[in-house]
Amino acid sequence: MTTLILGGGVSGLVTAWHLQRGGETVELWEAQDSVGGWVHTLPWPDVEGRSGHIERGPQGVLSAPGSAVDRLFKELDLEVRSPGHGARWVGMGGTLIPVPTAPAALLFSRLLTFSAKFRMMMEPFIPIRSPEPEENLSAFVARRLGRGVAENLLPAMVAGILAAPAESLSVDALPKLLSWEAKGSLFQGMRSGGSSALVVPKGGMGAFPKRLSERLSGVQTGLRAEGLEQLESGRWRVWGGGELREVDRVLLALPAYEASVLLGPIAPQSAEALAAIPYTSVRLRHSRHTRLAPLDDSFGFLVHPPEGHGFLGALVPSWIDPDSAPADLMQLRVFLGGAFEMDSSLSESAGVQQVLRSWVPALGEPLQVREELADRAIPRPEMGHRGHVQAALAGLPKGIDWISNARFGPGVRDVVEGVEAWMNHQDTK
Ligand SMILES: Cc1cc2nc3c(=O)[nH]c(=O)nc-3n(C[C@H](O)[C@H](O)[C@H](O)COP(=O)(O)OP(=O)(O)OC[C@H]3O[C@@H](n4cnc5c(N)ncnc54)[C@H](O)[C@@H]3O)c2cc1C
Structure with a gap:
């Protein structure tokens, strides 16, 4: 059986990994110039040029001994570190209240x-x-x-x-x-499920898809699928970027809205159901400050949404992954907006700093700031989501499947476990 996987985020890469290990011939097309999708580590040196980085998406992944993530990381010889169970708070009633770890x-x-x-x-x-x-x-x-x-x-x-x-x-x-x-x-x-801990690969989360793609053959980057059609033989023809393939099976490891576009001409019911799954965009503001205890030795804090007015919380990447910032600096990552109405003051960096100071009054001015927009980044499973997924899967023709965090669950752990369960289901079919 020949399989073409469209999408080189973790969903596509982990699926390719399992299929190739099972002896299948697999090719993978990724539209961007590098693999990983949202799992991507971007360099961010400090003002003196010392190395550091930010994450585009996940800051870490939850893993328990013997879990699907743990086994996969070991098979990939991926060196991971865990920051342990640090302090964390919920901002409520105008103050940060500690959240117990157990x-x-x-x-x-x-x-x-x-x-x-x-x-x-x-x-x-x-x-x-x-x-x-x-x-x-x-x-x-x-x-x-x-x-x-x-x-x-x-x-x-x-x-x-x-x-x-x-x-x-x-x-x-x-x-x-x-x-x-x-x-x-x-x-x-x-x-x-055993006790899970947050783990981060050495070099940042991007080391995970990078290692997967190094261990796989047939990964093509910079190649966006533009269309597919079924041949009389029942096989599938896929084209894009001047390339054309004929394969037995196509796996759409894509966000629902991207899969919907490709499925429109061949599976309208599935396309409609996938188009109905909303996605949330979120603004991310990264900043570096002089270290400040006890925040610098913590996971960070989340704000009770009615009090946040669109300020969702702040993580401390320099604690989660010490390589993200030089040792004398504290790096913060603030989440803004999402599906919440955002106070207009948060559209300015100074407004975000003011809100940070309202929760952490001793916080110094940022030495560096960088903003990113994660556009249509997070699936939003509202009521009716189950029906959309079921209708999407039921309408797929033989030889096509859809694999995504919108199907398996929001986190990298959900995707890794979901793909493993999907593989086992294939074996029993
Ligand atoms: C800001 C943010 C923070 C997060 N934090 C965490 C966290 O702390 N812990 C955690 O576990 N998870 C976290 N997540 C979730 C995690 O990143 C996702 O669950 C996971 O990355 C989804 O992977 P995916 O492969 O399903 O989708 P994607 O990453 O979206 O990958 C889909 C890929 O398909 C490609 N593509 C699209 N169209 C085409 C086409 N036509 N042809 C070929 N390729 C195409 C895209 O370029 C992309 O690379 C976070 C996500 C975001 C956005």
């Missing part, structure tokens, strides 16, 4: 009232609900963990992952929640 320690946190903590501890005794019909994310968390968690903790966490309001999303936005509930309770499910 769920049990939430019992002593100021983030929840006594009755909310008590209700949260009842979670293992809440009966499992059938995953059908699709449930709203906030409603799911309120049902399992209580309204206190759903209203005071969830919104900031979800804004930090999906840059969207939790109440607008389907529980399918975080598919891990459903798989944990299926194990009896969220606490039980979390425990069964």
